[in-house]
Amino acid sequence: MAGAKKVGVGHIFLPNDLQIKIDNIITKLNISAAELSSKTSESFKNIDEVLNTVLVILGWILVTCTFITSGVFLLVHNVVGDTCVAMDEWVARQHTHTALGDLIPCVNAATANESLSRSKEVTFELIQVVNEVILNVSNANFPSRIFNPPLSYNQSGPPMPILCNPYKPDLTDRKCRPGEVNFDDASTVWKRFVCNTKVVAGNEICSSVGRITPSMFNEMTGATNMSQGLYLYVPFLFKIADCTVARETLGSISSDYCPGVELHSKTIVLGLVVVSTTMMLSIIFWMILAKQRKHRRYSKKYTNQEGPLMAGYKL
Template sequence: MASPETEKGRARVGMPFSRLPGFALFVLLLVLLFAPFSTGDSSFELRKAPASGPELQHGLGMWRRFAKNATAHNITFVLAAHRTYRRDPLNGYQRYTGGWNISNQHYWASVGFTAIPLFTIAIAWFVGFGLVLLLMCCCYCCCRRQNHSYSPVAYVLSLILLILLTVAAIIGCGILYKGQGKFHNSTSQTLDYVVGQSNLTVDNLKEFSSSLAAAKSVGVDQVFLPTDVQSNIDLLQTKLNSSANALSTKTSQNSKNIRNVLDSVRLDLIIVAAVMLLLAFIGFIFSMCGLQFLVSILVLVGWILVAGTFILCGVFLLLHNVVGDACVAMDEWVTHPQAHTALDDILPCVDATTVNESMLRSKEVTFQLVNVVNNVIVNVTNRNFPPALAPLYYNQSGPLVPPLCNPYMPDMSNRTCATGEVDFTNEEGVWKQYICQTAVVSGNEVCKTVGRITPTIYNQMTAATNVSQGLYFYGPFLAQLADCTFVRETFTSLSNNDCPGLERYSKWIYTGLVIVSTALMLSLIFWFIYARETRHRKYNKQFLVQSGAPHMRFEKAGADV
């Protein structure tokens, strides 16, 4: 469970972008995620660049130039350039300088190269130990003579090493099991947060669209929004609903796919841990008992499992590095949100034109609705008409009704409220003081008591004000969409709250896999050795007893004589 501080921090984060779940799919599986061993560039390859030299200076110089010019000139900014400065097998093993970019095959080749040692071990083990098994089988079939030589030193050493390796395998399985549980919880919490942010954006877009739709039908005393404004609302509402529906559908699909992958990964890792632990324990028991045939069967099974587990180690190391790259890339993008980066293809900021149009329409509708209310207040409720001008006359009297503060100027710039105006926070309570009791006269609602607002007009005014208020308070949300604030805050939250756990627990997984694989690989060898020594030890004991019995009887007879 996330800590209260974490949840509190996330509550302050802005809205996420429409394609954030798609990014999470990578930053959860490729991007469920991990960084290097302990320094930030984890791999088994000794890739430390020299302190000087043209190759290093060229790579770092390029990175610095990109970083310096990206903000000033809005050119491409290379994400995680220093961290991804790795050998690229597809480019003659030259250093890769393209930064974090999951759509670039050279990036995958370079990050995949970090796991080459583990893949090499898997292949070498499978081929090498397979040849050894083949030679042993040939020798067993061709060599009829049985050698029952026995070495006490080999017997004791193999027993000690076998015990230590079995304990190591148990520890490795424990780390693997614990790591996968923590990893699954951490990735699930990350996914829940990303989906929640995406759904929050969908809800805000739909509510904003609903507020625009409501504005078209709102009127006060038969006064409505201008026709051109209503037409603009229709066009924008179509765009907003289309974006919200697409985002909702994509979020739901990606969330379902990611959860299925997470559950499958968790189940597979549990099965691997259980099978490896069972194999190590049974192999130890069989070798202790000297059951050579059963040990041989387990060795064949273990031979294949060890090769597969080392491959799995390499996959998780690769994912660990991709995750670490992604976390660094998010941190760097936060400081350069307007620069063109590889993230733009996965999680671009919302199109500025669309957002600016939404902000303009929001201000325009708010401005017009406030004008509708104020026109009725100034030209109807606060005027004293003669009875002949009904329905403008409805016997309004008493103190004048204060107008509603318009937050915008005619050019849509911000406006400060004047003295005597009411704002969106207190208009209902203030206007209630001006409501009169009415009666219907000749089909018209007429005040019977002092007051300038009839209940009907009051309801229309408050309805228009509520719609204006809703549109006005969506301004910050639209501003966050326009300047990518919501993306920066989301990435910052992911980096601060989720990346450390994802990196830590993914490291537990491949560390556990490495320990288990290595322990079981060596155990297979010592199963054979110890089982052989145990069997030969028993044979030698039986041989000594059988050969020494007559001699003992002769010595006893001589003593009696």
């Protein structure tokens, strides 16, 4: 529009009133442009300040979280390392005072061995009692006119097998012989030798072929189950009591898992420290850069404000 105002053909130009209107509209446009530029600069400044604040806060939050995570992993690493060392000491030094030994109570080895021997002795004697009844009473053929219950109760039929004793008289291990039944099969096998009974003078008397009465079967299976429990579970329970199981378990954990856990935890802690340091340095450099940009923006604004005054002075 400013250029069109000066255009003319020969000595003929645009009317004066139109030129005045052009000057007015140009002035208004300049004012609007200045206001738009001012508002844009102000909005940019506000947004930039908000973003700077948000980014700084977010950055420090991330740095703090990373350092906290690093501390937690460092704590875990130290705890795991100390635990592995304590387990190694406790497993290697069974008869010395260790840190883990104060936390895990163990039965004295001599007491545990004596108790285990007693349980073997009880198991051996219970089976001996059952077998003596089978050999000397159930499988015996007593004349009913001479012997009375409980020795003679009209038992008859093929002899029933005895129970396998897992121990010798010296309580060492013993293998079962042919014709003996083990703990698992005893009740099933012996059940075939139970006779039908009738009560005569308060005593059970077999009224059919069989070697034992139902009450004798129940007593024999009860003694067998007790012997089986002592044989199977008592040795394991004493291994728990004298900490043999705990030592084996902790020794396995220490040898199989501790080296890997320590190595990986060190790697994780080192990585977190590197990430935390990198983020912290990035935020510091970013804050320095933002401060320099802000300083340059203020310097440029100050120069623009001082420029017209100097020009007017020179003119």
